[in-house]
Amino acid sequence: MTFYLHGTEDLRFPRPQSPTPTQCQRTPEMFDFEYGDCNRKGPELIQARRACSRCPLAADCLLWALVNKDLTPVGIIAGTTPRQRTKLRDRLAARLGPNWIDVLAAQEQARRAQAAARSRAA
Numbered sequence: 001m002t003f004y005l006h007g008t009e010d011l012r013f014p015r016p017q018s019p020t021p022t023q024c025q026r027t028p029e030m031f032d033f034e035y036g037d038c039n040r041k042g043p044e045l046i047q048a049r050r051a052c053s054r055c056p057l058a059a060d061c062l063l064w065a066l067v068n069k070d071l072t073p074v075g076i077i078a079g080t081t082p083r084q085r086t087k088l089r090d091r092l093a094a095r096l097g098p099n100w101i102d103v104l105a106a107q108e109q110a111r112r113a114q115a116a117a118r119s120r121a122a
């Protein structure tokens, strides 16, 4: 995954990893996208979104991108543009409150604990 590192990563949300290279690792130029680039990058945007829609990391990738705003100011990530990610963050704040990242971190921690308990019981 090609991301632009300009800030500090929130370690409560592990960066998604794949055993095989993802499309954004194989052709990072397809995912280059500046804020407001919609017209210039139309075909690439469609291609990138298609690739993300088939990516097994998409859900975790989107969560990671949303909580790590400073690290993801540009680029198509999990099929979203920077503007779309801003809107999604605003919606999360409206639904979960101003500490929405902490709320999601608690949910993630609970989800991982349940998964670990299920795996121990199996």
Ligand code: SF4
Pocket: 001, 022, 023, 024, 025, 051, 052, 053, 055, 056, 057, 058, 061, 062, 076, 077, 078, 079
């Ligand atoms: S969802 Fe898209 S941006 Fe995220 S890892 Fe997959 S191909 Fe890359």
